[in-house]
Amino acid sequence: MRIKYTIPIVFFVALVIIEKENNIISRVSDKLASKQTPQTPIQPSADVLLKQNVSFYPAGKLSSPFMLMKRRLENYSDYWQGVANGRKDILLLATTRTGSSFVGEFFNQQGDNMFYLFEPLWHVEKMLTLETGGTNATAAAKAYRDVLRQLFLCDFSLLESFIEPRPVDHITASLFRRGSSSSLCEESICSPFVKGVFERYHCMSRRCGPLNLTAASESCIQKEHRAIKSVRVRQLETLRPLAEDPRLDMKFIQLVRDPRAVLASRMVAFAPKYNNWKEWAVNSDVPMDDDEVKKLKVNCNNIRMSAEMGLRQPAWLRGRYMLVRYEDVARFPMRKAAEMYQFAGIPFTPQVKAWILKSTQASKETDGVYSTQKNSAEQVEKWRFSLPFKIVQVVQKVCGPTLKLFGYKFVMSEEMLTDKSISLIEDVL
Ligand SMILES: *[C@@H]1O[C@H](CO)[C@@H](O)[C@H](O)[C@H]1NC(C)=O
Ligand SMILES: *[C@@H]1O[C@H](CO)[C@@H](O)[C@H](O)[C@H]1NC(C)=O
Ligand SMILES: *[C@@H]1O[C@H](CO)[C@@H](O)[C@H](O)[C@H]1NC(C)=O
Numbered sequence: 001m002r003i004k005y006t007i008p009i010v011f012f013v014a015l016v017i018i019e020k021e022n023n024i025i026s027r028v029s030d031k032l033a034s035k036q037t038p039q040t041p042i043q044p045s046a047d048v049l050l051k052q053n054v055s056f057y058p059a060g061k062l063s064s065p066f067m068l069m070k071r072r073l074e075n076y077s078d079y080w081q082g083v084a085n086g087r088k089d090i091l092l093l094a095t096t097r098t099g100s101s102f103v104g105e106f107f108n109q110q111g112d113n114m115f116y117l118f119e120p121l122w123h124v125e126k127m128l129t130l131e132t133g134g135t136n137a138t139a140a141a142k143a144y145r146d147v148l149r150q151l152f153l154c155d156f157s158l159l160e161s162f163i164e165p166r167p168v169d170h171i172t173a174s175l176f177r178r179g180s181s182s183s184l185c186e187e188s189i190c191s192p193f194v195k196g197v198f199e200r201y202h203c204m205s206r207r208c209g210p211l212n213l214t215a216a217s218e219s220c221i222q223k224e225h226r227a228i229k230s231v232r233v234r235q236l237e238t239l240r241p242l243a244e245d246p247r248l249d250m251k252f253i254q255l256v257r258d259p260r261a262v263l264a265s266r267m268v269a270f271a272p273k274y275n276n277w278k279e280w281a282v283n284s285d286v287p288m289d290d291d292e293v294k295k296l297k298v299n300c301n302n303i304r305m306s307a308e309m310g311l312r313q314p315a316w317l318r319g320r321y322m323l324v325r326y327e328d329v330a331r332f333p334m335r336k337a338a339e340m341y342q343f344a345g346i347p348f349t350p351q352v353k354a355w356i357l358k359s360t361q362a363s364k365e366t367d368g369v370y371s372t373q374k375n376s377a378e379q380v381e382k383w384r385f386s387l388p389f390k391i392v393q394v395v396q397k398v399c400g401p402t403l404k405l406f407g408y409k410f411v412m413s414e415e416m417l418t419d420k421s422i423s424l425i426e427d428v429l
């Protein structure tokens, strides 16, 4: 859903920019260019910001967390050390509603050299969920780490112990979202379709029988690289043993998004769980000591602390960490995809480029709303028209340091919230 409604719309501008950067899509753009109207960037000038007093960092203090981070990232030959050699193990770390399925596709579509898994930790979280609805964070972190390590080594045995019902002879019809992993639907591991066996998460590309995890493991070993996407890891630091494991060559990509936009998106996507927020939005004051508010704060802090760890570049993470903002991917998907591949040290394949282009066109056809007038930044900031100012203030209060670090500007008034001439996204990372 997220991909369908949020990202595709912004592709038009991205296409034009990509076209300028390289000539791979000239045909597509030619077709579109005739309809294009010039885009005006909605980034306000420094002048405007100063006049409106919406500069959130004291004048002259360019050492805001975001500016520091940006400066650090600018010299990315230091930061990435993207050398295309050897097999890589890529972990895409995100939280829900940050575009991680879409970004995961950048790796899922790589072609024959990549073994990609979509949210394998779903099973682990499900089994470790307590009666209270949460998990013991310490126990879960350890299980996530151990399962991930095994999976990067093409070993499914620990994951199997979390799959319900338990696989028999390493065969399962219950692997979560199998169909979202092209590696698990390849011909070589597509066993004959069995009539009468219900597979909820079946392959889309071809009809397969239940998944043979022994075959999947063999296929994984044959591939040059592995990539896993997960929205479940809370703290990057818990994965240090993976980075230090000599059998692996870890590349962590942390995907983040404006917490205000994430909340707006979750209130729609997981509506029943967000009834309190909706109630607060309309009726009452937000009780700042409510569990929901505390949870938001914990989430924001976890994301920020992981990023701070990554940006500090301790020895164990050097060259292994990349921070990506959803807003940048949405506005410049091709460019960001290329950067991620460069970071990972893997050649950016024509298949990935083609997929990015294809999703653009497909969404254009199926989505009537795709109009040449739409400004990508406008789409990315659409939440500003659905999230009440009152709720925005709460997020800013509990997630302030997170917003600052990632370059999401604070909103000071209701007017500013819905003033399209003010972008709330600082620069491009
Ligand atoms: C803008 O901010 C400065 C410094 O924080 C303050 O002195 C000034 O009064 C503010 N102006 C307005 C119009 O709020
Ligand atoms: C950027 O990296 C280059 C090459 O590694 C180095 O010579 C230069 O000093 C770095 N600049 C900064 C500002 O760190
Ligand atoms: C959480 O799990 C850890 C390690 O398994 C255990 O030592 C601890 O007691 C657990 N905490 C709670 C609150 O159950």
Ligand SMILES: *[C@@H]1O[C@H](CO)[C@@H](O)[C@H](O)[C@H]1NC(C)=O
Pocket: 169, 171, 191, 212, 213, 214, 215, 218
């Ligand atoms: C599963 O795959 C393995 C390895 O390819 C194979 O030896 C085994 O016979 C398969 N199991 C079934 C039940 O097809």
